[in-house]
Amino acid sequence: MSALLRAERLTKRFGGLVAVNAIDLEVRAGEILGLIGPNGSGKTTLFNLIAGVYRPDTGSLVFSGRDLAGLAPNDVCRLGIARTFQLSRPFHGLDVLHNVAVAVLYGNAGIGAVRAAETEAERLLEYVGLGPSARAPVSRLTLAQRKRLEIARALATRPKLLLLDESMAGLNAGEIVSAIDLLRRLRQELGLTLIIVEHLMQVIMGVSDRIAVLDAGVKIADGRPEDVAHDRKVVQAYLGAKYAPSGA
Amino acid sequence: MRKRLGRPWLWLALLVVLIVFPFLEPPIFYMRLVSTILLFIVLAQSWNIIGGYTGYISFGHVTFFGIGAYVAALLFRAAGWPPYAAAVPAGLAAALFALIVGFPTLRLRGPYFAIATLALSLVVEVALANLPFTGSGEGIVVRGGMPFTRMALEQAFYVCYLALAALTVGAVVWMERSKFGYGLRAIRDDQDAALSVGVSGIRLKLVAFALSSFFAGMAGSIYAHRAAYVSAPDVFTLDISIKSLVYAVVGGSSTVAGPVIGSVLMELLDIGLTTSVLGQIRIDHIVFGVLLGIVVLAAPRGIMGLTSR
Numbered sequence: 001m002s003a004l005l006r007a008e009r010l011t012k013r014f015g016g017l018v019a020v021n022a023i024d025l026e027v028r029a030g031e032i033l034g035l036i037g038p039n040g041s042g043k044t045t046l047f048n049l050i051a052g053v054y055r056p057d058t059g060s061l062v063f064s065g066r067d068l069a070g071l072a073p074n075d076v077c078r079l080g081i082a083r084t085f086q087l088s089r090p091f092h093g094l095d096v097l098h099n100v101a102v103a104v105l106y107g108n109a110g111i112g113a114v115r116a117a118e119t120e121a122e123r124l125l126e127y128v129g130l131g132p133s134a135r136a137p138v139s140r141l142t143l144a145q146r147k148r149l150e151i152a153r154a155l156a157t158r159p160k161l162l163l164l165d166e167s168m169a170g171l172n173a174g175e176i177v178s179a180i181d182l183l184r185r186l187r188q189e190l191g192l193t194l195i196i197v198e199h200l201m202q203v204i205m206g207v208s209d210r211i212a213v214l215d216a217g218v219k220i221a222d223g224r225p226e227d228v229a230h231d232r233k234v235v236q237a238y239l240g241a242k243y244a245p246s247g248a
Numbered sequence: 249m250r251k252r253l254g255r256p257w258l259w260l261a262l263l264v265v266l267i268v269f270p271f272l273e274p275p276i277f278y279m280r281l282v283s284t285i286l287l288f289i290v291l292a293q294s295w296n297i298i299g300g301y302t303g304y305i306s307f308g309h310v311t312f313f314g315i316g317a318y319v320a321a322l323l324f325r326a327a328g329w330p331p332y333a334a335a336v337p338a339g340l341a342a343a344l345f346a347l348i349v350g351f352p353t354l355r356l357r358g359p360y361f362a363i364a365t366l367a368l369s370l371v372v373e374v375a376l377a378n379l380p381f382t383g384s385g386e387g388i389v390v391r392g393g394m395p396f397t398r399m400a401l402e403q404a405f406y407v408c409y410l411a412l413a414a415l416t417v418g419a420v421v422w423m424e425r426s427k428f429g430y431g432l433r434a435i436r437d438d439q440d441a442a443l444s445v446g447v448s449g450i451r452l453k454l455v456a457f458a459l460s461s462f463f464a465g466m467a468g469s470i471y472a473h474r475a476a477y478v479s480a481p482d483v484f485t486l487d488i489s490i491k492s493l494v495y496a497v498v499g500g501s502s503t504v505a506g507p508v509i510g511s512v513l514m515e516l517l518d519i520g521l522t523t524s525v526l527g528q529i530r531i532d533h534i535v536f537g538v539l540l541g542i543v544v545l546a547a548p549r550g551i552m553g554l555t556s557r
Contacts, residue, residue, distance in 0.1 A: 073443035108446070114427060
């Protein structure tokens with residue numbers, strides 16, 4: 001399979017801190033890539049680099065043949081990359097339906113008429129299970145519903161690649177099960193490529209085809225979930241040297 | 249979401265009454281009063297485009313009003329243009345100026361844009377008060393080119409202001425339900441999230457600022473003829489920036505009806521206050537300040553927020 005997204009020696013510094021340090025990463029079309037690492041390891045910074053919020057200091061970032069360096073977030077969106085935010089960031093002055101309709105209008109759906117965008121937004125809200133809340137103000141939504149709204153809004157831009165930043169954090173067990181189901185459907189039914197950041201290990205191990213592990217801005221492992229889980233460096237990063245299997 | 253517009257027939261009936269009113273030849277005082285309210289509806293509603301829907305609080309709306317007034321005055325002096333003809337070039341000049349100054353300032357966030365627009369209005373006032381072609385400190389007389397009898401003159405200005413108010417309100421009604429309007433509100437609510445769904449931030453903000461300034465510039469052009477005299481201290485008075493903002497916010501910004509209701513109530517209040525005994529100590533400033541404070545703290549959605557709760 002060819003790489004949909006390829007990062008080479010990607011680096012981002014904030015003052016003296018190297019938040020993302022010479023990371024090489026490849027994302028293949030149609031795969032679910034899990035991105036894990038302790039707090040502050042650079043996961044969200046990497047997302048922000050891909051989404052165009054930050055400009056990389058060095059290194060290259062190529063998405064389906066296009067260089068992403070220097071593009072603004074709205075240009076990156078137009079190329080087919082959508083993202084959700086770790087803490088949900090809805091448009092509070094718009095109802096649920098129009099939060100999604102805006103994304104339909106300005107993304108890649110090719111819909112410029114408000115009525116048609118509303119119809120499409122309704123369809124997407126049904127898809128993520130928010131149909132009944134379409135006309136509600138955002139403030140009425142529960143945390144789980146807000147996470148779904150983030151996903152619906154991202155989907156509305158018709159992306160090829162979707163970046164999900166902790167879309168399950170804070171959900172209860174039942175909500176997590178249905179969230180996992182939604183992720184699987186995104187790939188199977190919509191053919192999306194996903195990069196997911198998640199702290200819940202059993203979730204990310206279960207849904208990802210491949211996992212990349214970051215620690216202090218450096219990629220320390222990249223491979224199948226079961227291999228990564230037993231990787232000495234990974235265990236060390238999460239639990240400390242004491243728990244790491246010797247040798248390996 | 250609630251229907252923001254309420255009942256369309258009510259607006260239509262209001263418009264009909266307003267159209268008929270001047271031709272009943274009412275006392276001049278009342279016609280001038282309604283004219284002035286209509287002027288502030290234009291100003292508050294156009295402020296609403298950038299300050300309400302886009303969330304960029306401007307303290308310098310008068311800049312564009314004043315530029316419009318000067319363009320009308322210059323066109324009159326040079327070629328005898330009447331107000332209705334000067335309105336479009338005056339509006340375009342104001343919009344062009346907004347594009348130029350918006351390019352750097354609309355990148356600012358939060359209070360910095362407010363400060364920049366305030367500073368801008370002061371700078372432009374000083375510039376126009378000292379340039380030779382704008383009559384320096386003497387200003388420009390803009391008399392003539394309009395009808396003859398007192399009544400006909402009042403009617404003509406009334407009709408100009410009414411047409412402009414209807415145009416401005418109509419533009420915002422259209423905007424509310426347009427792709428453009430939804431994009432602006434997305435920027436207002438969360439700029440980063442708006443960019444992430446493809447909204448081109450700076451471009452939309454520039455268009456909003458230009459549109460807002462276009463209407464303010466047109467209002468200025470009619471005002472120039474109304475006042476028959478244009479000088480920098482008159483047409484760049486901070487009062488106009490403050491009133492545009494206060495009327496829109498008290499009525500309810502980000503709604504169509506808010507700035508209309510705010511302009512009617514607040515302008516009546518203003519006239520009552522300034523003509524009262526306490527007018528001499530500028531009681532209107534004190535009351536406006538206190539009212540704005542109360543609204544921002546207790547009812548940020550203004551009068552409209554109270555009615556639709």
